[in-house]
Amino acid sequence: MSSFASSDLSPTDTYKLLTGLVVPRPIGWIGTVDAQGRPNVAPYSFFNAVSGNPPTVLYSAGMGSQGSKDSLANAIETGEFTCNMVGMAVAEGMNSSSAELPHGESEFDFAGLTPEPSLDVKAPRVAEAAASFECRLSQTIDIGDPVANVVVFGEVVRFHVDDAILDGTRIDFEGLDAVGRLAGNWYATTRERFELIRPS
Ligand SMILES: Cc1cc2nc3c(=O)[nH]c(=O)nc-3n(C[C@H](O)[C@H](O)[C@H](O)COP(=O)(O)O)c2cc1C
Numbered sequence: 001m002s003s004f005a006s007s008d009l010s011p012t013d014t015y016k017l018l019t020g021l022v023v024p025r026p027i028g029w030i031g032t033v034d035a036q037g038r039p040n041v042a043p044y045s046f047f048n049a050v051s052g053n054p055p056t057v058l059y060s061a062g063m064g065s066q067g068s069k070d071s072l073a074n075a076i077e078t079g080e081f082t083c084n085m086v087g088m089a090v091a092e093g094m095n096s097s098s099a100e101l102p103h104g105e106s107e108f109d110f111a112g113l114t115p116e117p118s119l120d121v122k123a124p125r126v127a128e129a130a131a132s133f134e135c136r137l138s139q140t141i142d143i144g145d146p147v148a149n150v151v152v153f154g155e156v157v158r159f160h161v162d163d164a165i166l167d168g169t170r171i172d173f174e175g176l177d178a179v180g181r182l183a184g185n186w187y188a189t190t191r192e193r194f195e196l197i198r199p200s
Contacts, residue, residue, distance in 0.1 A: 041107045061152065121135065131176065
């Protein structure tokens with residue numbers, strides 16, 4: 001067993017250990033608009049659901065040399081975002097939408113995706129996704145000094161789910177066909193599943 005003190009590791013090695021070990025990570029495909037209403041979409045695998053009531057999700061945007069990513073700047077500017085689920089059918093589109101385009105240029109167009117108007121927020125959804133959440137930003141938390149990441153929390157105000165994968169409020173995992181991120185360019189499907197009965 002090897003052990004590493006984080007303080008001895010380079011940022012790259014730290015990131016490789018963390019993202020190689022915390023797998024598979026769900027992918028939040030975040031839709032936003034800027035103040036001019038220009039749409040933006042990008043995937044975030046520092047993403048999860050963290051509360052059922054109020055229903056809350058979070059994603060964490062890294063602060064690169066260019067400063068704030070558009071998904072972060074837009075969510076803070078408008079107080080809203082959407083979170084779209086990534087199934088196998090849209091995996092390539094999700095990956096294309098991670099292109100770092102100049103601010104204001106739409107990854108929807110670049111990745112051949114369709115922005116679908118939301119009902120309760122201005123941020124668009126990804127029409128091709130089997131499920132989406134409309135979210136209102138509830139808080140942000142800065143990580144690191146200087147700030148390395150900003151975690152964005154959003155309350156889900158509306159769920160959209162393709163009827164083909166819905167039975168009441170139960171989701172058909174097979175139909176959702178969710179994709180998770182492993183390290184680097186690797187992904188995993190949820191096609192092999194098993195059940196464990198919890199102890200009483
Ligand atoms: C599967 C996947 C997951 C990603 N996860 C993150 C993440 O959690 N945080 C982050 O800052 N960037 C992440 N990225 C990179 C962003 O998607 C990329 O920087 C994108 O251009 C940001 O777009 P934006 O400036 O429009 O927000 C990820 C990329 C991929 C392909």
